Amino acid sequence: MLIIGELINSTRKQIRKAVEEKDAAFIQDLARRQAAAGANWVDVNAGAFASDEVEKLRWMIATVREASDAPLSIDSPRPAAIEAGLELAGADAFLNSITAENDRYRTLVPLLLKYKARVVALSLDDTGMTEDMDKVYAVADGLIKRLEDDGVPPDHIFVDPLIRPVSTSGEYGIGALRIVERITTHHAAVHKICGLSNISYGLPKRKLVNQVFVAMAIAMGLDSAIIDPLDPRMMASILAAEALAGKDQFCMSYITAEREGKLEGMA
């Protein structure tokens, strides 16, 4: 499982405050702890700072870099911030995210190629969100083909089925799971990722819902996720699900985690 640690995100109050106060120690501690907990990439998002996002993002990246060598995921709605971020991020960065919206796609693909970045490919086009899950799959399918045609290696493409709250429609859970499964079937070389915390929006005990959803998605072929790696039960659920999905030979990663005390208190 490839993991993007999601915690350094300015839309979270604590992070916004730390960035405004230039509290480098707070940000650096989060970067270190996420990497130590198993994050393969550390996400950095300054999107809450509309007018000076680029400046804030540069400070955040430089701050994280002083503390950790973990590769970064540059997370922004604004192409200018993504460009500035990728320039600073160094090797093996993630572009989070591209969509099939024409303007966004055309602006970001050259950056993707220039920096040889991996990319979260969100299933969304210019017609906007839809309830029709077949349409969501078709958009993902088209986006994969377009990225491949433009020279992005399949194993750099991480398709996200655009997770929406299951509290608003019962179809959003199973529908997203089926999209993950269809991509596994039809595009074996690309990765599947979920920015999954949206799934539980509006429900009580959101962590439980997120943990259960990630296990279900792993059954369908999910092989990466944007999560809170400091949630021990989330990490334990992923380890157990990977063993059950036949992706952990002799359950060695699961058993090792238990020996290291990482499954403490898990009943």
Place this chain on the structure above:
Amino acid sequence: MLIIGELINSTRKQIRKAVEEKDAAFIQDLARRQAAAGANWVDVNAGAFASDEVEKLRWMIATVREASDAPLSIDSPRPAAIEAGLELAGADAFLNSITAENDRYRTLVPLLLKYKARVVALSLDDTGMTEDMDKVYAVADGLIKRLEDDGVPPDHIFVDPLIRPVSTSGEYGIGALRIVERITTHHAAVHKICGLSNISYGLPKRKLVNQVFVAMAIAMGLDSAIIDPLDPRMMASILAAEALAGKDQFCMSYITAEREGKLEGMA
């Protein structure tokens, strides 16, 4: 989700002791608590008593019956015990279990029809266990057809893909999940069930593995399970997974469980 509560099983030391000592209060308390926690059936197994299984089973059934009206699941490797059990069990009983082994099949089908019981249909035939998961599916498929031909209503058939420990082969988890999915696709009217605790045999933190596996199986269409209904996190995982699978309109069961305090302490 239809739930068989598995706790009154004589292969568990405490139960064996309670039956030997005719400790009716202990057995009755377990029956009541399982039904209150959401078990639709209470399993009764006297299989550990080889020589006097029938007598012990009769005592267990009568004892449970004094405490609870919950329908029973009669669980035995021996047809004589199953017959005695079904005779006493009353309406809506479960026969746990039939297989495609010829002798067992021919002996049990008449009982199934006589008592109009539901049945756990285990994917096992006279050729014994196999590593070939396509073969396991084929046995399940053949058993479903044979039961239907013999007059068992499809919605009384609960297919169990014969869960084996994922610690012994990485294929046993994902293989069983795929069988559940194939039955969902090809036999829409029959139920899928798992006696799932075998999946975690030999691993640490077995409850965690069981909880994660049930969520993955629900993604594939599992609609019933033989579990410990007194494990609050197992019940919570099932509720969350059902909401995520689109089987809980407006997430009402999940939200109600939270209001009733049943998700207490879940992250």
